[in-house]
Amino acid sequence: MSTELTTRQKVEAGLARRRRKEFTFRLVGMFATAVGILFLVIFFATLLGKGSSAFSQTFLQLNVEFNEDVLAPNGELDLIYADFDGLIRTALLNELPDVSGRGERRELYRLVSIGAGYQIQEMIAQNSELMGTTQSIWVPVSANVDMLMKGNIDASLDESLRPLSDWQIGWINKLDQAGRLDKKFNTALFTNGDSREPELAGIKGATMGSFFMLVVTIALSFPIGVAAAIYLEEFAPKNRWSDLIEVNINNLAAVPSIVFGLLGLAVFINWMALPRSAPLVGGLVLTLLTLPVIIIASRAAIKAVPPSIREAALGLGASQMQVVFHHVLPLAMPGMLTGAIIGMSRALGESAPLLMIGMIAFVVDVPGSFTDPSTALPVQIYLWADSPERAFAERTSAAIIVLLGFLLLMNLTAVIIRKRMERKW
Amino acid sequence: MQSTTLILLLGFFSIGAFYLGRGHSLSLVGGPGKGMALHSLPGYYGYFVAIWVVLPALTLLLGWVLIEPKIVTALVVSGLPDSYQSLSAGELNLLVNNIRNLASGDVVSIAIDENLRGAADSFNDYLAKSRQLLAVLVIGLAALGGAFAWRKIHPDLRARNKVEGVVRWALIGASSIAVFTTIGIVLSVLFEALMFFQKVPATEFLFGTTWSPQTAIRADQVGSSGSFGAVPLFAGTMLITGIAMFVSVPVGLMTAIYLAEYSTSRIRGIAKPLLEILAGIPTVVYGFFAALTVAPWVRKAGESAGFEVASESALAAGLVMGIMIIPLVSSLTDDAINAVPASMRDGALGLGSTRSETMTKVIIPAALPGIVGGILLAVSRAIGETMIVVMAAGLAANLTANPFEAVTTVTVQIVTLLVGDQEFDSAKTLAAFALGLMLFVVTLILNVIGLHVVRKYREQYE
Numbered sequence: 001m002s003t004e005l006t007t008r009q010k011v012e013a014g015l016a017r018r019r020r021k022e023f024t025f026r027l028v029g030m031f032a033t034a035v036g037i038l039f040l041v042i043f044f045a046t047l048l049g050k051g052s053s054a055f056s057q058t059f060l061q062l063n064v065e066f067n068e069d070v071l072a073p074n075g076e077l078d079l080i081y082a083d084f085d086g087l088i089r090t091a092l093l094n095e096l097p098d099v100s101g102r103g104e105r106r107e108l109y110r111l112v113s114i115g116a117g118y119q120i121q122e123m124i125a126q127n128s129e130l131m132g133t134t135q136s137i138w139v140p141v142s143a144n145v146d147m148l149m150k151g152n153i154d155a156s157l158d159e160s161l162r163p164l165s166d167w168q169i170g171w172i173n174k175l176d177q178a179g180r181l182d183k184k185f186n187t188a189l190f191t192n193g194d195s196r197e198p199e200l201a202g203i204k205g206a207t208m209g210s211f212f213m214l215v216v217t218i219a220l221s222f223p224i225g226v227a228a229a230i231y232l233e234e235f236a237p238k239n240r241w242s243d244l245i246e247v248n249i250n251n252l253a254a255v256p257s258i259v260f261g262l263l264g265l266a267v268f269i270n271w272m273a274l275p276r277s278a279p280l281v282g283g284l285v286l287t288l289l290t291l292p293v294i295i296i297a298s299r300a301a302i303k304a305v306p307p308s309i310r311e312a313a314l315g316l317g318a319s320q321m322q323v324v325f326h327h328v329l330p331l332a333m334p335g336m337l338t339g340a341i342i343g344m345s346r347a348l349g350e351s352a353p354l355l356m357i358g359m360i361a362f363v364v365d366v367p368g369s370f371t372d373p374s375t376a377l378p379v380q381i382y383l384w385a386d387s388p389e390r391a392f393a394e395r396t397s398a399a400i401i402v403l404l405g406f407l408l409l410m411n412l413t414a415v416i417i418r419k420r421m422e423r424k425w
Numbered sequence: 426m427q428s429t430t431l432i433l434l435l436g437f438f439s440i441g442a443f444y445l446g447r448g449h450s451l452s453l454v455g456g457p458g459k460g461m462a463l464h465s466l467p468g469y470y471g472y473f474v475a476i477w478v479v480l481p482a483l484t485l486l487l488g489w490v491l492i493e494p495k496i497v498t499a500l501v502v503s504g505l506p507d508s509y510q511s512l513s514a515g516e517l518n519l520l521v522n523n524i525r526n527l528a529s530g531d532v533v534s535i536a537i538d539e540n541l542r543g544a545a546d547s548f549n550d551y552l553a554k555s556r557q558l559l560a561v562l563v564i565g566l567a568a569l570g571g572a573f574a575w576r577k578i579h580p581d582l583r584a585r586n587k588v589e590g591v592v593r594w595a596l597i598g599a600s601s602i603a604v605f606t607t608i609g610i611v612l613s614v615l616f617e618a619l620m621f622f623q624k625v626p627a628t629e630f631l632f633g634t635t636w637s638p639q640t641a642i643r644a645d646q647v648g649s650s651g652s653f654g655a656v657p658l659f660a661g662t663m664l665i666t667g668i669a670m671f672v673s674v675p676v677g678l679m680t681a682i683y684l685a686e687y688s689t690s691r692i693r694g695i696a697k698p699l700l701e702i703l704a705g706i707p708t709v710v711y712g713f714f715a716a717l718t719v720a721p722w723v724r725k726a727g728e729s730a731g732f733e734v735a736s737e738s739a740l741a742a743g744l745v746m747g748i749m750i751i752p753l754v755s756s757l758t759d760d761a762i763n764a765v766p767a768s769m770r771d772g773a774l775g776l777g778s779t780r781s782e783t784m785t786k787v788i789i790p791a792a793l794p795g796i797v798g799g800i801l802l803a804v805s806r807a808i809g810e811t812m813i814v815v816m817a818a819g820l821a822a823n824l825t826a827n828p829f830e831a832v833t834t835v836t837v838q839i840v841t842l843l844v845g846d847q848e849f850d851s852a853k854t855l856a857a858f859a860l861g862l863m864l865f866v867v868t869l870i871l872n873v874i875g876l877h878v879v880r881k882y883r884e885q886y887e
Contacts, residue, residue: 011777018779025781029683032676036700036751043706046718227599235596247873248603254802254872255865256809258836259610262861265843266613273494288606295603321589349707352811355840378709378812385713385816393717400710407705 047404051397057186057199058149059138060112060175062091064120066130079125084117085109088139095180096171107168113140115188115200138184143198143391145172149181152390189398193364194380198391201384203399205366209279209359209374210348212367216283217290217347222340224287225294226329229336232295233302234324253292260289261356269357276358277373285353290343297339301332334421341414345407351378377403427556428490431563435482438567439475445571446474450578465585473584476591477574482567489559497551501544509540524548614865617858624852625653630859632656636822636833638842638853653856655863657822661739661832665814666807668743668828669750674800676747677754682784684755685762704752712816715745720817727829735831737819743828746813750803757799757879761792764883794885798878805871809864811836835860 005013064087071082089109093099099108116139123137124130140146144163147153149172159166175181192202228249236242264285268274274281305328313323354360359375360383367374375383381403384396450470454462463470498521502509512520523535527545535541578584622630633654680700684693720741727734734740765788773783789796819831820841842857 018782022779022781025784026683026687029679029687032679033683033688033696035676036680036703036748036755037696039748040699040703043714046714224599224602227596228602231593231596231600235593236600245600245603248607250876251869251872252603252606254805254868254876255610256805256811256836256868258809258811258839259614259861259865259868262839262858263606263610263613266617266858267609271613272491288602291602291606295600319585319589321592345705349705349709351707351709352815352836352840355815356843360844378707381709381713382812382816385709385716396713400713403707403710407707411705 047397047400050394051401053150053152054189054394054398055186056183057188058141058146059182059184060141061136061138061180061182062088062095062112062116063134063136064088064091065134066120066124066132068132071124071131077124077128077131079121082121084120084124085114087120088112088116096174099171104167107165108171111141111145111168111171113142113199114197115140138182140188140199141181143389146199147390148172149176149183150394152394189395193366194362194375194383195364196362198387198389198395201392201395203377203380203402205363206375206377206380206399207402208367209282209363210376210378212279212370212374213282213286213376214344214347216280216370217286218340218344220283220287221290221294221343222336225291225340225343226298226336228291228295229298229302230324230329233299234320234328249292249295252288253296256352257289257350258352258356260285261353263288264353264357275371275373277361277363277375278371279367279374279376280370281357282354282359282376283370285357286347286350289350289353290347293343293346294336294339297342298332298336301335301339302328304335305331331423334417334423338414338418341410341417345410345414348406348410349378349403351376351382354379355382377406427560428486431486431560432483435479435486435563435567438571439479442475442478442571442574443468443471445471446574446578447471449474449575450580450584453578454580463580464583469584469588470578470582472588473582474571474574474578476588477570478567479570480591481570482563485566486559486563489555489562493552493555493559497548497555500551501548504547505544506540528552610865614858614862617855618862621852621855621859624855629653630655630856634824636838638838638856651852653852653859655835655860657824658833658835658838658860659863660824660826661818661822662808662834662836664739664826664828664832665743665746665818665834666804668740669746669807670800670804672744672747673750673754673803677751677803678758678796680751681755681758681762685759686780686784700752700755703748704756706749708749708810708812709816711745711749712812712814715741715813715817719745723829732829734829735819737817737831738829739818739832740828742814742817745817746807746810749810749813750807753806754799754803757802758792758796761795761799761879761882762788764795765791792882794878794882798875798882801871801875801878805868805875808871809836809868811840815840835864839864 067087067090070086070090071077071084089105092108092112093105096108099105119137119139123135141149144153145168148155148164148169153162153164155162155164155169164172172181188200189202191204192200193205195201228245232242232245232249236245264281268281268284269276274284309327309331310323313327314320318326354376359379361373361375362383363373363375365372377399381396381399384392384399447467447470450463450467451457451460454460457467460467501524502517502521509517509520520535524541524544525548527537527541528548630653633652634656635652635654636657637652639651680696684696688696716737720736720738723738723741723744724734724736727738727740769787769791770783773787774780778786814834814837818834818837820833820837821831822833822838823830825832839857839860842853842860
């Protein structure tokens, strides 16, 4: 017998090693796939864990006497300067009569949000007959009290290490045992603009800002994008200009978004002197940003329409323009709409270019037009994420949940449109 | 808002013009049944008239609105007393702003005197007059255009060709916007960057190793004069990009291979959309996650292993950015793998190689150009990514290769420099544009090469 191995023996000798390698390779692949998905799971778990509590807010029940002597000392009610906070303070003192001394009282007043005074103001503005009566109303507590009630502040820590004093915690426990504290749905989160007080801060301003911006973006980028796609697919001659446009579109799709922000700052704000922080400018920048996405998607949709349709229409005597607008465009529309929605969802999540054009300002009012100063939802998330208060961390997560909800809705719409209107040729 | 009313009005006019034009063309040949005598379908005559009504008037309107503020301002300034005329450009600008604010009833930063009040009144006056004149001119031009088109309508008029010609130009215009955007980006970034390089030599910017952009706001203020050596920023960007690639390339590559070669179609059907969700999460959300969840983990893990970890470490930002880029790498790899002809794969398997051998020795080498092109695009994405690093990486310009230390990046500095109260022509603000220019050039080169390689490679097997 020769010592030389036959080919077969060589193969068989290596087989075990090769199979092992194969197994490892496969395992590594599985692990890699799991990494992405695992991240997704952790991500959503932390987000929901952190953010869900922001949808509720602690309220305190107070018996407020709408004292005419306090509100209208001269017999005349001044809705702007009247001492509404005084009513709240008196009601608090009535609730906890053994609080004495200026220091203690001041700490007691801090339990209630400064929004409580505005709440009273609004009640009287709506119904002046309340004057002189005593009403039992629920007012929001301050963010620190809310955090304590949600278990985010450890009461067993030393007094100097937590934002609430021993006195305050004692009063809170007393009120809680008396059933005066209750968690309710946090409507302020959805009906208010931004605020420095976490318990009063809401995302309505940012949402409206995003909405106005998206209106500008869709109104400009969809028609322009579709028109560009039609020209490039159906009319453009093969020449240098068409090549240039083509290369440009592909490159613009990959240009960092912050560069579009620089463009917006230099062109729209400095050169054209459009207002800073306005949804109009934000919408223009996002239009430029999403155009390539929409053009590329629309071209794909046009390409998918079979040539036979065009040839049939041309054969019946339609002009090229008629072929495109009467036949190709309606058939390509579902694909174009899907592309547009995906472009819009990208625009909705974009924040870096908006920072450049001043949409990062602290805006309390809810914007009512395209030129009012405003922020956008992602920028609001960025602003809140930067705030040191514990209560803002919770609200940031809640705002993210809302943003992701919008994105999910848009993408679902895109999927449904594609599923329902897609044609197989 | 008078101009919006005018635009709405023009819209109504165009609808009316369409029906009038169509009716007129039909009446010329003797009623709706005789449309065959016209050169084009009757509707095209309607469009023809509508275009003549809207297009000239709209052009005038837009041009007017663009130049109106400048003219009105110039008129107001020329009407001011002589003592104001000798003001410097900056002071005059401030004054004009105050006049404008006073005119619109906003807060004014200087004492209101008679001159100012008068200027504000004349500002409002000019504005009102300008708006009246504009309304008259726009409506007049619309009527004139309509009348002109009306008279041109004739059974032999080639209305369809004319309308289609206009539409064609509109399509060309729409597609050229991409080119103008690029030109706009280049010009806006280039001009400011050139101004910056007049204040700070380009060699210092490109090769200097100290970055400290704090400049004094006023001339007499005590403060550092600023040093603009951008090497620490480039190094920081490269460090974070490197970490991101270190995560995303192997994971993305193996994910694509596993999903393409090993997984059942059911797993693929679940895993692929899930990974696409990863690509759809806004970057600000990743940034929040990096700063508030990953960074503390990294810090805790590093400290328990005996490293000193900064709370805004490059590692946390890089890791999260890597996760963000996984879908991009894996989908581009997937494209590249799928473009390899099945015959090569079948041949390799037929000769007895295992699947992993087929992958690593046949398909990956064949798909390598496509994969490399994809990685270049991913690198460009990582370099340009802003929100994650703004939120999770630091501001300190450290020149270090230690992933546990805080570094800063080009994009972070652009944001920090521009989000603040600085004069627009200070070196600090202009530096942002110089950084933007660098960013644009580098990503452009990466994109051009990446796209070229990806496309060329695809064609190779087609």
